[in-house]
Amino acid sequence: MRGAPKNSSSSPLRVVIAEDSGLLRDGLARLLIDAGLYVVAEVGNGPGLISAVQRHRPDVAVVDVRMPPSYRDEGLKAAIEARRRVPNLSVLVLSQYVEERYGTELLESGATGVGYLLKDRVADVPDFVTAVRDVASGSTVLDPEVVDQLLARRRDQRLAALTPREQEVLSLIAEGRSNRAIAKILFVTEGAVEKHVKSIFGKLGLAQTEDDHRRVLAVLTYLHR
Amino acid sequence: MSESVTSGPNAKPRRGAVGPARSPFFAGLGASVGFLLPNLPLGIFWFAALVVLILLGILLAVAWLVVMAVTLAMLWLIRKPNWHMLIRGPTSIFAPAMSLCIRGAQAERRRVARFLGEAAPSAYRQLPQGSLFARASTRVKDLATWRDLAYLLLLLPVGAAEFALVIGAFALPLVTIILPTWLFVAFPEGVPLGQGVRIDTPLEALIIAIITLPVSALVGYLLVVGMSKAHAALGQTLLWPSKRARLARRVEELTESRSRAVEAAIVERRRIERDLHDGAQQRLVSLAIGLGLAREKIATDPQTARELIEEAHGEVKRTLAEIRDLVRGIHPTVLSDRGLDAAISALAVRCPVPVEVNVELDGRPPEAAETTAYFVVAEALANVAKHSEASEAQVFVRREYKPQDRLVVEVVDDGKGGADFEAGTGLTGLTDRLAALDGHLFVKSPTGGPTQVHAELPLGALHGTA
Numbered sequence: 233m234r235g236a237p238k239n240s241s242s243s244p245l246r247v248v249i250a251e252d253s254g255l256l257r258d259g260l261a262r263l264l265i266d267a268g269l270y271v272v273a274e275v276g277n278g279p280g281l282i283s284a285v286q287r288h289r290p291d292v293a294v295v296d297v298r299m300p301p302s303y304r305d306e307g308l309k310a311a312i313e314a315r316r317r318v319p320n321l322s323v324l325v326l327s328q329y330v331e332e333r334y335g336t337e338l339l340e341s342g343a344t345g346v347g348y349l350l351k352d353r354v355a356d357v358p359d360f361v362t363a364v365r366d367v368a369s370g371s372t373v374l375d376p377e378v379v380d381q382l383l384a385r386r387r388d389q390r391l392a393a394l395t396p397r398e399q400e401v402l403s404l405i406a407e408g409r410s411n412r413a414i415a416k417i418l419f420v421t422e423g424a425v426e427k428h429v430k431s432i433f434g435k436l437g438l439a440q441t442e443d444d445h446r447r448v449l450a451v452l453t454y455l456h457r
Numbered sequence: 458m459s460e461s462v463t464s465g466p467n468a469k470p471r472r473g474a475v476g477p478a479r480s481p482f483f484a485g486l487g488a489s490v491g492f493l494l495p496n497l498p499l500g501i502f503w504f505a506a507l508v509v510l511i512l513l514g515i516l517l518a519v520a521w522l523v524v525m526a527v528t529l530a531m532l533w534l535i536r537k538p539n540w541h542m543l544i545r546g547p548t549s550i551f552a553p554a555m556s557l558c559i560r561g562a563q564a565e566r567r568r569v570a571r572f573l574g575e576a577a578p579s580a581y582r583q584l585p586q587g588s589l590f591a592r593a594s595t596r597v598k599d600l601a602t603w604r605d606l607a608y609l610l611l612l613l614p615v616g617a618a619e620f621a622l623v624i625g626a627f628a629l630p631l632v633t634i635i636l637p638t639w640l641f642v643a644f645p646e647g648v649p650l651g652q653g654v655r656i657d658t659p660l661e662a663l664i665i666a667i668i669t670l671p672v673s674a675l676v677g678y679l680l681v682v683g684m685s686k687a688h689a690a691l692g693q694t695l696l697w698p699s700k701r702a703r704l705a706r707r708v709e710e711l712t713e714s715r716s717r718a719v720e721a722a723i724v725e726r727r728r729i730e731r732d733l734h735d736g737a738q739q740r741l742v743s744l745a746i747g748l749g750l751a752r753e754k755i756a757t758d759p760q761t762a763r764e765l766i767e768e769a770h771g772e773v774k775r776t777l778a779e780i781r782d783l784v785r786g787i788h789p790t791v792l793s794d795r796g797l798d799a800a801i802s803a804l805a806v807r808c809p810v811p812v813e814v815n816v817e818l819d820g821r822p823p824e825a826a827e828t829t830a831y832f833v834v835a836e837a838l839a840n841v842a843k844h845s846e847a848s849e850a851q852v853f854v855r856r857e858y859k860p861q862d863r864l865v866v867e868v869v870d871d872g873k874g875g876a877d878f879e880a881g882t883g884l885t886g887l888t889d890r891l892a893a894l895d896g897h898l899f900v901k902s903p904t905g906g907p908t909q910v911h912a913e914l915p916l917g918a919l920h921g922t923a
Contacts, residue, residue, distance in 0.1 A: 298790075304793060304794045305794045328784075328790075329781060329785060329789075329790055331790075331795075331799065331803050332802070332803065332806060333795055333799040333802065352777045355773065355774055355777075381803070381806040384805075384806035385802070385805075385806050
């Protein structure tokens with residue numbers, strides 16, 4: 233256990249890290265501890281992850297897809313299994329490659345508190361820490377590449393009817409961004425984003441919702457269909 | 458004008474065989490008769506043509522030998538003569554007979570193959586490049602040529618016998634029908650069948666005719682069908698490549714495909730080396746320089762150091778992306794994890810042209826076949842994106858069990874066509890990869906489109922892993 237709470241006023245997020253490469257595990261731990269999180273366990277394989285989350289009940293588990301013994305998708309399988317055994321467990325899966333197929337498998341295990349990011353994204357420390365916090369709080373965070381693949385796979389007339397700006401907004405919704413975050417990225421006002429969102433949901437025939445989280449799910453379900 | 462590019466020993470993908478065995482009674486009879494009756498006229502033609510050409514050839518050759526021997530003997534008095542001329546002459550003299558013989562045998566091979574419902578095999582040794590003499594001498598040394606000649610000469614007596622028997626087979630039931638009438642015209646007193654039994658009323662004659670008709674019809678039918686099968690067997694014995702020739706050819710193919718596979722592996726390794734050297738390695742060097750500079754500056758000029766670190770950070774991310782693409786090109790993880798459907802879907806979504814993916818497989822094919830199939834699709838889709846100007850493409854992957862267990866991969870687009878084997882190394886590389894597994898690539902790409910890439914991978918000899 234590393235990274236004792238720095239300020240005692242609010243209890244820090246408790247994290248389990250599952251990553252077989254010692255170098256990367258240390259790096260991840262250092263980065264999260266620096267950001268004020270509390271790393272309760274570090275493990276190097278699937279069974280280790282499952283027993284660690286059962287023992288520590290962390291707020292979020294950060295899991296590498298490729299782990300021993302098969303070095304294929306052990307981590308993904310372990311993450312899905314861990315979510316089955318510990319309900320409401322939030323999991324952020326990291327991978328050297330993001331594949332739409334893995335993303336959808338992960339979403340099928342329950343689409344709340346799920347993240348799926350390219351490992352490279354760790355390099356943008358503040359964004360990565362935000363993603364970890366978002367997933368821990370029950371949000372869905374998808375790598376832009378996965379979203380691109382989802383969008384590419386679902387080519388239909390309704391999607392084609394969206395303006396380029398609306399498509400941009402749709403991608404950002406699917407990545408799990410809030411209206412405020414979208415407004416910041418696109419350099420527009422929150423009001424403008426709201427207008428786009430309304431128009432997108434109208435064109436795709438989805439039910440309007442105020443809740444950011446339910447909104448992500450609606451979009452992902454639409455793309456995934 | 459349409460231009461099409463193909464590769465592999467057969468120009469067309471094989472379709473399922475349609476043999477006489479599956480045909481109904483009369484269709485089978487018709488096919489057999491249609492196969493047998495032409496044997497006599499064809500036999501007469503080939504026999505006459507070949508015998509005339511060969512006899513003429515013998516006369517000419519004898520004349521040639523005499524004239525040349527005398528000439529050379531006389532020349533010998535002046536300088537050393539070239540004795541090879543003696544052999545070259547007759548070979549050229551018999552070339553027309555040989556060429557005709559091979560043409561005839563090819564036609565017969567196609568006819569027998571059509572009757573059997575299979576593809577006509579190629580029976581000959583490969584011809585060398587070079588002079589007429591070199592090619593002719595390969596033909597002479599090839600046992601297949603002599604077997605062809607034997608078949609064509611045999612076609613006359615065999616064809617005649619078959620012709621007679623077919624006529625007989627049809628006459629048999631006919632005779633059975635008219636026999637009673639004829640008997641009463643010839644024997645008004647009744648026909649003695651021997652041992653005191655006589656047919657003396659029209660009713661008796663009719664009854665006997667009715668009883669014997671099915672028997673004679675069946676005998677005739679079996680005779681014709683059996684004979685057609687026997688003739689096809691004769692054709693296969695003489696016209697089809699001998700076991701020895703088949704094995705020799707197989708060894709040639711395997712030797713060639715092995716060296717191509719080795720070649721392909723070397724080319725691939727060189728490409729990876731080049732990509733790593735020009736890409737990731739250079740980036741890492743510049744990264745090391747940038748970070749080294751930053752370390753020097755950090756005390757004296759923290760602002761510059763900070764910028765240098767920013768740059769280095771960006772450089773690392775670009776290197777990561779580059780290595781990721783490179784590794785994916787060597788072997789995509791999703792293929793080993795989830796199989797062809799997932800891996801091809803991933804290719805499809807990365808393709809700028811909309812791609813429809815249809816993978817119909819129960820279970821996972823052997824890994825070697827899976828990987829090769831994946832790269833066929835990857836290369837074909839890369840070509841679709843780069844050259845075709847297509848607005849959409851379709852990928853089909855399925856397993857077919859007849860005539861042999863194989864994996865079939867098809868990539869079709871609606872682009873402008875004109876794909877060229879010579880222009881890009883991509884397609885040739887694929888042919889090599891496929892050849893290593895005994896597979897074949899067929900590319901149909903007429904100018905104006907559409908382009909159709911069709912690959913077949915036999916699975917019989919591969920061991921499943923998943």
